[in-house]
Amino acid sequence: MPSYRQRSRPLTIITVSGVALIILFYLLSTSRSSSEVRVRPPPAAGGAKSISHYPMNGLTSSWQPLARQEHVLILTPITRFYEEYWNNLINLNYPHELIDLGFILPRGREANQAIQRLDEAVNALQTGPKKNRFASVSILRQDFDSPFSQSEKDRHALSSQKERRAAMARARNSLYTTTINAGISWILWLDADIVETPASLIQDMASHNKAIIVANCYQRYVDHGESKIRPYDFNTWQDSEAAAKMAQNMGDDEVIFEGYAEMATHRTLLASMRGAGKDINEEVPVDGVGATALLVKAEVHRDGAMFPSFPFFHLLESEGFAKMAKRLGYQAYGLPNYLVYHYNE
Amino acid sequence: MSFIMNGNPFPHPSQPFIISPHRFQNRSKSQILRRIPARRVILLACSLAALLFFFFPTISSLASASLSSSIFRDDPLITTVHHYDLAHSQGTGRGWEREERVLMCIPLRDAAPHLPLFFSHLRNLTYPHSLIDMAFLVSDSKDETLLLLNTLLERTQADKDPYMRFGRIEIFEKDFGQVVGQGFSDRHGFDAQGPRRKLMARARNWLLSASLRPEHSWVYWRDVDVEIAPSTIIEDLMRHNKDVIVPNIWRPLPDWLGGEQPYDLNSWQESETALQLAQTLDEDSVIVEGYPEFATWRPHLAYLRDPYGDPDFEMEIDGVGGVSILAKARVFRSGAHFPAFSFERHAETEGFGKMCKRMGLSVVGLPHYVIWHMYEPSVDDMRYMGEMIQARLRKEKEQQEKAKETKDDNDRMAEAAAIAKAEMEAVKKKALSSTSGESPLQEAGKESDSLEMYDNPEYFLDSVKAAEVRAAKQVAREIEQARRDAEKKAKEEQEATKNGRKFSSESKKEKKVIIAKDA
Numbered sequence: 027m028p029s030y031r032q033r034s035r036p037l038t039i040i041t042v043s044g045v046a047l048i049i050l051f052y053l054l055s056t057s058r059s060s061s062e063v064r065v066r067p068p069p070a071a072g073g074a075k076s077i078s079h080y081p082m083n084g085l086t087s088s089w090q091p092l093a094r095q096e097h098v099l100i101l102t103p104i105t106r107f108y109e110e111y112w113n114n115l116i117n118l119n120y121p122h123e124l125i126d127l128g129f130i131l132p133r134g135r136e137a138n139q140a141i142q143r144l145d146e147a148v149n150a151l152q153t154g155p156k157k158n159r160f161a162s163v164s165i166l167r168q169d170f171d172s173p174f175s176q177s178e179k180d181r182h183a184l185s186s187q188k189e190r191r192a193a194m195a196r197a198r199n200s201l202y203t204t205t206i207n208a209g210i211s212w213i214l215w216l217d218a219d220i221v222e223t224p225a226s227l228i229q230d231m232a233s234h235n236k237a238i239i240v241a242n243c244y245q246r247y248v249d250h251g252e253s254k255i256r257p258y259d260f261n262t263w264q265d266s267e268a269a270a271k272m273a274q275n276m277g278d279d280e281v282i283f284e285g286y287a288e289m290a291t292h293r294t295l296l297a298s299m300r301g302a303g304k305d306i307n308e309e310v311p312v313d314g315v316g317a318t319a320l321l322v323k324a325e326v327h328r329d330g331a332m333f334p335s336f337p338f339f340h341l342l343e344s345e346g347f348a349k350m351a352k353r354l355g356y357q358a359y360g361l362p363n364y365l366v367y368h369y370n371e
Numbered sequence: 372m373s374f375i376m377n378g379n380p381f382p383h384p385s386q387p388f389i390i391s392p393h394r395f396q397n398r399s400k401s402q403i404l405r406r407i408p409a410r411r412v413i414l415l416a417c418s419l420a421a422l423l424f425f426f427f428p429t430i431s432s433l434a435s436a437s438l439s440s441s442i443f444r445d446d447p448l449i450t451t452v453h454h455y456d457l458a459h460s461q462g463t464g465r466g467w468e469r470e471e472r473v474l475m476c477i478p479l480r481d482a483a484p485h486l487p488l489f490f491s492h493l494r495n496l497t498y499p500h501s502l503i504d505m506a507f508l509v510s511d512s513k514d515e516t517l518l519l520l521n522t523l524l525e526r527t528q529a530d531k532d533p534y535m536r537f538g539r540i541e542i543f544e545k546d547f548g549q550v551v552g553q554g555f556s557d558r559h560g561f562d563a564q565g566p567r568r569k570l571m572a573r574a575r576n577w578l579l580s581a582s583l584r585p586e587h588s589w590v591y592w593r594d595v596d597v598e599i600a601p602s603t604i605i606e607d608l609m610r611h612n613k614d615v616i617v618p619n620i621w622r623p624l625p626d627w628l629g630g631e632q633p634y635d636l637n638s639w640q641e642s643e644t645a646l647q648l649a650q651t652l653d654e655d656s657v658i659v660e661g662y663p664e665f666a667t668w669r670p671h672l673a674y675l676r677d678p679y680g681d682p683d684f685e686m687e688i689d690g691v692g693g694v695s696i697l698a699k700a701r702v703f704r705s706g707a708h709f710p711a712f713s714f715e716r717h718a719e720t721e722g723f724g725k726m727c728k729r730m731g732l733s734v735v736g737l738p739h740y741v742i743w744h745m746y747e748p749s750v751d752d753m754r755y756m757g758e759m760i761q762a763r764l765r766k767e768k769e770q771q772e773k774a775k776e777t778k779d780d781n782d783r784m785a786e787a788a789a790i791a792k793a794e795m796e797a798v799k800k801k802a803l804s805s806t807s808g809e810s811p812l813q814e815a816g817k818e819s820d821s822l823e824m825y826d827n828p829e830y831f832l833d834s835v836k837a838a839e840v841r842a843a844k845q846v847a848r849e850i851e852q853a854r855r856d857a858e859k860k861a862k863e864e865q866e867a868t869k870n871g872r873k874f875s876s877e878s879k880k881e882k883k884v885i886i887a888k889d890a
Contacts, residue, residue, distance in 0.1 A: 335705060
């Protein structure tokens with residue numbers, strides 16, 4: 027056994043000296059880092075370049091956004107990336123140099139796939155021909171976990187609506203508060219599953235010169251080999267007495283959702299107001315809006331209208347947004363005959 | 372293992388028994404390693420790896436980056452695309468060590484007189500300046516706020532000490548149209564409160580939405596008319612690691628008004644009385660705190676101050692005041708804002724507090740951590756101060772009159788003015804001696820149109836003394852005016868009497884002429 031001990035000695039020496047070195051280095055490095063490296067981040071560049079002026083008095087959001095070269099911010103919360111959505115976005119014929127894009131993604135594996143595909147698409151576009159490039163693209167990842175799984179059935183179950191819509195509201199708020207800058211005139215909320223819109227969507231909707239305006243969201247489907255359309259988004263509606271009465275008997279934290287048999291609100295839905303062949307420019311005042319394709323004057327958001335993640339007059343998210351905007355003095359309008367199409371799973 | 376390799380002690384029966392492996396063999400070198408237990412090898416490898424990390428810390432960051440966020444990074448070649456993980460800007464209690472960016476939001480309206488003092492506060496902030504971005508909103512200003520702001524900012528950003536320079540600075544200009552004037556009495560009248568608060572809420576929301584970026588972890592709201600605040604205020608509030616936190620706001624007063632007073636009554640805890648009151652009001656009305664019209668019986672943060680209390684003592688509150696608010700950026704990102712409508716019967720900062728509570732966020736006030744707002748004398752206060760000074764002057768004049776009763780009226784007037792001037796100088800000197808005197812002394816009272824006037828040390832005085840100086844000046848000006856009026860009057864009288872004499876002598880002459888003609 028003594029021979030064994032002798033043989034292992036060089037190793038012990040190496041280990042001990044290694045540990046000693048680490049301790050020594052640690053002692054030296056902490057005293058250095060605490061005094062300068064950690065406590066003091068590098069100084070700012072400063073200079074006149076760091077000061078910028080934004081005169082916002084002349085900022086307009088008019089019925090002729092093109093003539094006035096008004097900037098538009100397109101915002102999209104995105105969980106799944108659809109090629110059709112992207113192609114439709116690129117095909118919008120409003121000048122791309124006047125458009126900023128903002129995306130927000132949840133955390134999680136499914137979203138990581140979406141990020142990768144979105145990144146590829148964005149990078150390809152922004153390095154491609156100049157006239158196709160957008161002014162800027164911000165891709166955000168939200169700082170909280172979304173409680174919902176995204177299967178179609180789960181998504182629409184009444185029990186999970188409150189949580190799901192609240193998380194969606196937070197995501198939307200995170201997106202717009204950090205991406206609106208002083209030059210933006212209009213904000214277009216365009217959902218990631220809107221796969222078909224007219225190419226002149228922005229000009230068409232802005233020409234109505236309303237603070238908040240929403241298109242009618244339908245879905246294409248195939249029935250017995252025949253292509254048909256059906257209403258999809260039920261969040262745009264005119265209020266009803268039944269709903270008002272329902273709200274009166276509710277506790278502060280209860281929410282009314284649209285489109286569920288458990289809650290018969292008898293509201294007039296935008297989706298049901300469509301008449302085939304009718305005037306595409308017809309507009310109707312609405313009390314709740316869906317955010318699938320929603321054009322908003324920037325001042326509405328700047329004044330403070332946001333997507334409530336808590337029951338605001340028993341409404342959540344985009345429906346609550348319309349209510350809050352109304353309290354700030356902005357009326358929302360819907361376009362019953364102007365259609366955009368939702369992805370069909 | 373090892374003896375199988377040394378030879379074959381259990382040979383197969385079919386093979387002949389071989390004895391040769393049992394003779395002495397030299398150990399090969401590799402056998403030393405084999406003798407070392409596996410544990411030791413692992414230990415050695417670990418310590419080597421640890422050593423590597425210690426000497427080359429960049430290795431670790433490379434490793435982690437490639438593991439976690441390879442898909443969420445900016446391509447340096449594409450300048451128009453940016454990725455932000457909001458989880459990196461959530462805000463923690465030790466932001467200055469983790470290099471968390473703070474957005475400082477400062478709403479301004481006709482604020483030129485307060486700016487020099489405000490910039491001295493900024494300079495003193497101990498939070499690393501490069502981590503502070505600033506956003507100013509200049510609205511409805513008729514004075515030279517914008518011009519002065521720009522001058523002071525350029526000076527700051529060109530500071531010789533690079534650590535004094537701040538990060539990105541943005542100035543927004545937007546007029547909202549003014550419902551009420553900015554005078555103290557205008558601003559604090561009861562009827563003006565509802566619309567005024569809603570307007571200020573809009574201004575705050577415009578400022579925030581235009582300036583908040585994904586990389587901001589904290590937002591610090593600060594009014595410019597703060598007179599005294601600790602230079603460590605950002606860290607002091609941040610340490611509590613709350614979603615929204617405010618200090619206590621008091622203001623100094625002249626001695627004859629009691630010396631000091633709670634200023635910001637908008638930080639309060641909800642009370643039953645107030646909740647009942649809220650239910651009786653219609654949906655669009657706004658409860659404002661601190662007016663006898665609304666007796667809410669709420670515990671106010673301001674009144675709970677103990678000068679010797681623990682400055683770190685926390686109190687849960689429901690409404691917050693806007694003089695100095697530190698909030699995590701994620702509060703605003705999740706949608707909380709300053710309601711420009713009646714939210715649960717409240718607007719602006721009080722509504723903000725209510726909304727945060729509704730969203731389940733922590734809203735906290737520090738009753739014993741005090742910052743001091745400026746004293747702005749009301750019209751009544753100014754008049755009273757003027758009267759006090761005049762009374763003192765009168766007294767002195769009477770004493771002097773007793774000494775020399777033979778003085779002429781005009782002389783006495785001149786003397787009064789001289790005394791007033793001396794009085795003013797004395798007050799000013801006294802006030803100046805109490806400040807640090809860091810700015811160059813210039814002739815006070817010379818009011819030119821240029822920005823030079825803001826180098827006037829008067830703006831660095833403490834506000835109570837500044838008010839006294841102003842009152843003294845006013846008195847001096849009145850006396851001077853009175854003297855001039857008196858002089859003018861005297862001159863006119865002299866002229867009049869001269870003319871009168873002339874006239875009478877002329878008429879005599881005429882009479883004489885007439886008499887002569889007759890003769």
